Amino acid sequence: GSNVLDGAAPWYGAYATADGRHMAVGAVEDRFWAQLLQGLGLDAASLPAREDRAHWPGLRAVIAGAMATKTQNEWELVFAGTDACVSPVLTLSEAPHNAHLQARGAFVDAGRMLQPAPAPRFSATPGRANLETPFNAAVDAAYLAEWGLAAAQADGVLAVRTRETP
CATH class of the missing domain: 3.30.1540.10 (formyl-coa transferase, domain 3)
Known part of the structure; x- marks a missing residue:
């Protein structure tokens, strides 16, 4: 810098x-x-x-x-x-439980997970959280491969994800 x-x-x-x-x-x-x-x-x-x-x-x-x-x-x-x-500096798992972030409503419950709330917040045009958690196996597999997971590891991750997705 x-x-x-x-x-x-x-x-x-x-x-x-x-x-x-x-x-x-x-x-x-x-x-x-x-x-x-x-x-x-x-x-x-x-x-x-x-x-x-x-x-x-x-x-x-x-x-x-x-x-x-x-x-x-x-x-x-x-x-x-x-x-x-x-x-x-908090981890992704710590942040939703931080007292300051809870008081500000910085995370919303999206069913099976907490996700960041829309920001910034405007009174005339408030943001709305997308609470759907889409699952697209092909897209997810491509990301896992890009991140360096071997095919067998990716298949294991996707199998768990598929079981958890309603």
Whole structure:
């Protein structure tokens, strides 16, 4: 990256935690940056000016070093209730059960599975979730082959999928 919002800036990106998970950071504004540093236990006075792009790699390394000292759950507790703009990077199975995402109605029940709700949401033209889960064996087999599954593995996956599809 090379700019503020593509991951080059140290205050906008994802950082590995001690348990190999990640935290997303979006502390773009000064007040969020200050809370990020406070949560990380870093003294702003000891760091170079964040506006100077020449310092970005060094600042990123400092933040990465700090993030690597705690697990994702520990960082989540540190930043809970703050405006530091720091959140856990969740797996697809974790995301529907996250309290914040549940409160926002970010997932809808599509029968046998939860799926992301339409976004963004507009009052005049609200989105509608497609709750049908179509099954097309030929298309699914092509994707499985493209992803590198051997024919026997793909057949096994499709057999299970066929049994689960009403």
